Structures are given as structure tokens and as C-alpha cells.
Amino acid sequence: MAHVNFESLQTDELWAIHEQIGYLLARKLQAEKSVIEARLVELRRRSNLHPKFQNPDEPSQTWSGRGRPPKWVSSLLATGKTMEDLRILS
Template sequence: MKNKDFDSMDIDELWSLHEQVTSTLARKIGEEKAKLEERLRKLQNSDNTIRSDRPRRAYPKVHPKYQNPKNPAEKWSGRGKRPHWVQAQLKAGKRLEHFLISR
């Protein structure tokens, strides 16, 4: 609608239009909220089935496998995200085998 259409409407018509818009929005918001609550309920149920009451098993300690040649205090087990020093050395053209700790 253009502004001219609103100008020609009286207060009662505008109020009626306002109530229609408000009720439509409230209904749509309620429907969307119900969908989201249902999704959340499903996620919570699936999350509960994954968990169990038993405690997590203890993993053995992993000894470091690689050592930074520039700073021997920096070591990496080879698991998880690569440390910055490893990434920098690999970009410089070196290979992981260069950093193996001799046993």
C-alpha cells in the first residue's frame, strides 16, 4: 500500500489492519517457536542416548614424538592440531621426519 491509501483510511480501519497484522505475526511466531522447540527436544533426546552413566576411560599418556630443533622444550606427540612451530617448519620445506625424537 502507498501512503495515500493509509491517508484515506479512518482510524477504525487502520486499527483493524493493525490487529490483523499483529495476530498473523503472533500466529507465525508461535508456529516457528513450536518447530524450534520440537527440534530442541529431539536434539536433547538424541544427546541423552549417546551419553552413558559410566565414566570415561582413562587414556594412556602419549609420549612426545617430535621436538622443535630451535627450542628443545617444545615437543609434540603427533596427535591433535599441529603446533605453530611444526607448521612453520613444514612451510619452510622440512618434513616431519626431521623432528623425530630419537629413542
């Protein structure tokens, strides 16, 4: 890459370089953003986890086992149930 002495350039030359760099930078950032957004869509698509645990008293309440447990899990564990008691059998 050639070294340019920016101090020796005229204002209009510097401005033209500035505009060109701004344009190129915006294009490259948009391309990177598109790649990241596509990866995010793919990750979200893969994150459809099947539930592994179910509330025996309220079968519509399920949990995948990831993240913070729902309140119903904590409540049932406090009453003496185990995670195996809540596991959905496949």
C-alpha cells in the same frame, strides 16, 4: 502485493489492519516457536551420550568426553595418568 496508502485510511480502518496484523504475527510466531521447540526436544533426545572415560578409583564417576572435563579427570591427569588410562573399554 498491492501498495496501500496508509495515510489516506481512517483511524478505524488502520486499527482493523493493526489487529489483523497482530493476530497473524502472533500465529506465525507461535508456529515457528513450536517448530523450534520440537527441534530442541529432538536434539536433547540425541544428546544422551554414553560415557567414554571412567575414574579407575571411583567407577561411578564417568565422562562422555564432551564439554569441560570433570575435576577428577584433571586431577588424575596431573598425577601422570593419560586419557587412555581412563578410557572405558567396550
